[in-house]
Every structure is written in structure tokens, then in C-alpha cells.
Amino acid sequence: MSKSVVVFSCSVAALILTFLLFSMLGILFFYWGDHTAVKDSLSTVSGIFGGITTIGAAVIAAYLFNDWKIQQRYQNTLQFGLDVYSNFKILDDKFTQIKNELCLVQAHYEAHVVPKRTNALDYFLDKSEEISRKNLEILIAFNKFHESYLNYLIVTDQENKIDETLPYTSDSINKYYELLGKIKFESESQKRKFLIDELLIPPFSQIDSYIYNYYIKSILIKIRE
Structure with missing residues (x-):
């Protein structure tokens, strides 16, 4: 009271x-x-x-x-807001992990495949295929975040924000998912390298930062009020 x-x-x-x-x-x-x-x-x-x-x-x-x-409304905002943040952290960790692994493979290609060192190409192909198969993890993590964010908007009476940027963000995630998954089907090492390079530059490299700056920050500010 x-x-x-x-x-x-x-x-x-x-x-x-x-x-x-x-x-x-x-x-x-x-x-x-x-x-x-x-x-x-x-x-x-x-x-x-x-x-x-x-x-x-x-x-x-x-x-x-x-x-x-009033108290219950704040508790709902807190509970659903923290749920969104928790799901974002899972998504962010997935992005960070994959970006780090892609950076290592990219560096390996430049340092070992280009000079045509022994077994370097096999390692590059195997490792890049392994990373490529993680594209579904990104999609699953985003879907959980997306669902929790929709629930948050409904509970906090902010349904007007549903159509603002969520379609754009969902489209970006789907493109990231498709591009990452495409790597394992590309047999030419140089074309694989181009796909990896594309994933490591904007806008794909900044998806998680965009989600934090646009979605998570506003939630944390509202919880703090």
C-alpha cells in the first residue's frame, strides 16, 4: 500500500x-x-x-x-518487460557467438586459405558449414523475443507500436537467417567468403544493437519510471 x-x-x-x-x-x-x-x-x-x-x-x-x-499495472510492466529483456539476452548471445565464429573463419580464410596452406580449405569449408547450420537458432531466439515483446505491448496498452518497426525487424532477421543458411549450400570457397563478409557488415552486423537501442532501452526506461 x-x-x-x-x-x-x-x-x-x-x-x-x-x-x-x-x-x-x-x-x-x-x-x-x-x-x-x-x-x-x-x-x-x-x-x-x-x-x-x-x-x-x-x-x-x-x-x-x-x-x-496502479500497483498491478506496474507489476505487469515489470514482469513482461523483464521477460522481453531475458529473451533479448538469449538472442543477443546467439548473435555474438555467431559473429565471433564468422570473424574467426574470415580471418582463417585470409591467413591460411588464400596462401593455400595444407588442409586450410577443408577446415574453412567444415567450420563455415557448422556455423551456417546455426541459422535456425537465431530464428527460434528471435521468435521468442518477438512473442514476448508483443505480449508486453498488449499488457502496457501500446498496441500502436506493433506495426511501427516490428515488420522491418522481422524482415531483417529472416534475411539474416536465409543468408547464414545459404553458406552451407555454396560449394565455392570464395563465394562462401563473400557471404561471410556480407554478414559481418551493416546492416546484418548491427541487428542486435538495433533491437537493443529501439526496443530494450524504451522498456528499461519505462520500468525505471
């Missing part, structure tokens, strides 16, 4: 008690000595006090309900 709710509840209770106290003092002041009048007046005030108490309780209950909705 927030401090504002406690203060509001105490204020309502104090107001009701003040009304009761002044009513009793007024009755005693004006009807002192007339027991019948005092008794009837106190009975009337007690009836009025009961009604005011009921209204006051209803007002406090409504205020508590509104405060609960």
Missing part, C-alpha cells in the same frame, strides 16, 4: 471522527439538562454517523482499488 493511500484513509477517518465529536459537543451544549432531547439527538447523530461511516468506507475502498490497479 502506498503512502498516499494511508494518508487518504487517515484523513477520511479523522474527518468522520471530527464530525462525530463536534456533533456530540453541540448536542451537550444546546440540550444540557434535557435528558430526553440529548438522548434523541444522540440517536439521530448515531444514525447519521453510521451512514457517513459507510460512505467513508466505500470511498476508501474505491481509493484502495485504484491504488491496487
